[in-house]
Amino acid sequence: MYDKAIINGKVYVNQIWEETNVYIKGEKIALISNDFLPASEIIDAKGLEVLPGMIDPHVHFELDLGFIKSVDDFYSGSVAALYGGYTAYVDFLEPTDSVEALENSYYDRLALAKKSVIDYHFHACIKNPKGDLEAYVKKMKSLGMNTLKLFTTYSDSDRRTYDQEIIELLKLSKKYHFLIMAHIENDDLIDLNPNFTYKDLPMSRPSISELTEALKLAEYTRQTKGYMYMVHLTSGKTLEALIQNYSDILNKHFFVESCPQYFTFTNEKLNEEEGYLYTFAPPLRSHEEKELLFKYHESVFTIGTDHCAFMKKDKIKPKLSQIPLGIGGIEHALGIMRHHLGDQVIEKMTSRVAFTQGLSNKGQIKEGFDADITLFKADAGMRVSGNHGTCDYSVYEDLATSGKVISTLVRGQFVLKDQILIKHEGKLIKGCDFL
Numbered sequence: 001m002y003d004k005a006i007i008n009g010k011v012y013v014n015q016i017w018e019e020t021n022v023y024i025k026g027e028k029i030a031l032i033s034n035d036f037l038p039a040s041e042i043i044d045a046k047g048l049e050v051l052p053g054m055i056d057p058h059v060h061f062e063l064d065l066g067f068i069k070s071v072d073d074f075y076s077g078s079v080a081a082l083y084g085g086y087t088a089y090v091d092f093l094e095p096t097d098s099v100e101a102l103e104n105s106y107y108d109r110l111a112l113a114k115k116s117v118i119d120y121h122f123h124a125c126i127k128n129p130k131g132d133l134e135a136y137v138k139k140m141k142s143l144g145m146n147t148l149k150l151f152t153t154y155s156d157s158d159r160r161t162y163d164q165e166i167i168e169l170l171k172l173s174k175k176y177h178f179l180i181m182a183h184i185e186n187d188d189l190i191d192l193n194p195n196f197t198y199k200d201l202p203m204s205r206p207s208i209s210e211l212t213e214a215l216k217l218a219e220y221t222r223q224t225k226g227y228m229y230m231v232h233l234t235s236g237k238t239l240e241a242l243i244q245n246y247s248d249i250l251n252k253h254f255f256v257e258s259c260p261q262y263f264t265f266t267n268e269k270l271n272e273e274e275g276y277l278y279t280f281a282p283p284l285r286s287h288e289e290k291e292l293l294f295k296y297h298e299s300v301f302t303i304g305t306d307h308c309a310f311m312k313k314d315k316i317k318p319k320l321s322q323i324p325l326g327i328g329g330i331e332h333a334l335g336i337m338r339h340h341l342g343d344q345v346i347e348k349m350t351s352r353v354a355f356t357q358g359l360s361n362k363g364q365i366k367e368g369f370d371a372d373i374t375l376f377k378a379d380a381g382m383r384v385s386g387n388h389g390t391c392d393y394s395v396y397e398d399l400a401t402s403g404k405v406i407s408t409l410v411r412g413q414f415v416l417k418d419q420i421l422i423k424h425e426g427k428l429i430k431g432c433d434f435l
């Protein structure tokens with residue numbers, strides 16, 4: 001006898017749709033079968049799509065910028081995620097530069113994340129390291145993390161990791177089987193002119209800074225045979241250059257993530273009346289660069305949201321330096337991205353995320369895997385309306401979307417049922433080695 005049976009749905013199995021039934025026992029998918037078998041609870045998914053739960057490789061809940069905190073904490077952020085069809089996400093530890101600080105930041109974030117209603121995992125995060133990098137990596141691994149974020153920029157706040165250490169970390173990534181998550185912008189081309197307003201954001205963080213730095217890091221990756229994952233690629237020009245010069249390592253050793261905002265908007269948004277609401281780093285790019293992103297979208301390996309929400313009142317500031325950079329978006333990412341790219345986006349938001357993040361039991365509807373399942377009502381005529389997170393606006397409000405999430409199960413339990421939230425505790429996912 002199975003605990004749950006999801007019957008009559010259109011199920012996404014092995015990258016194709018199948019009219020079949022999914023049987024759940026405990027926390028796991030026990031069977032996928034066309035037969036109708038007894039179960040304690042039968043869920044009729046007629047007219048619905050049955051998808052693996054989305055996994056976001058890139059969120060910032062309760063991010064402390066010093067002068068302000070992002071407004072979605074692990075509770076409200078995970079609720080927004082849940083309504084977006086997500087069953088798990090990966091957040092970041094505070095940037096640290098020593099083994100002790102790394103361990104402390106891990107337990108600090110872990111305590112905060114207990115509020116999460118869906119499952120979670122963490123990236124370690126390093127800043128301007130000068131000590132024993134191997135000891136840092138070993139500590140990270142011993143704490144169960146297999147992804148390490150670094151920044152090539154933000155030298156102003158001492159977060160930049162310099163090239164020698166990047167090369168050293170790449171060598172270590174090969175030896176210890178972990179993935180370097182790199183925020184890639186050429187620091188020397190960033191202009192933090194204190195007189196800039198939000199309209200100057202593209203000038204402050206120009207597109208060329210992404211392209212030049214990405215090519216350099218791809219070269220380091222090729223030469224060291226290490227593993228790197230470029231977070232939030234913004235420009236199709238960068239992607240085109242990577243395809244032209246590094247196809248041998250692209251999405252094999254050098255992975256590319258992009259985000260819904262770069263597929264949806266151009267930097268013209270910054271010239272609109274409420275342009276300050278579209279401020280994040282790296283920023284929006286030109287129409288041409290967005291077109292190229294669509295042209296080469298198959299080379300975008302994963303979609304992350306970079307969810308980092310701030311209230312309207314905190315965004316409306318006269319100077320760019322006063323504006324917290326970041327936007328919310330996790331709730332609408334699936335609908336928006338399917339509107340842009342169709343079904344192809346599903347694996348970029350599920351199985352490929354699980355692969356890069358070492359989450360070996362998640363991201364697919366497959367026997368033996370965690371029963372993380374999203375029931376989605378496709379509706380091409382829909383528009384985004386409202387939010388379940390804390391933030392008082394969404395850049396996606398009223399945009400065309402591809403449908404809505406009806407229910408979400410996390411490890412076999414409904415946490416969202418017919419769009420009603422059910423009390424649930426997410427748990428820390430244990431990761432495994434990268435490759």
Ligand SMILES: [Zn+2]
Binds near residue numbers: 058060306
């Ligand atoms: Zn981010």
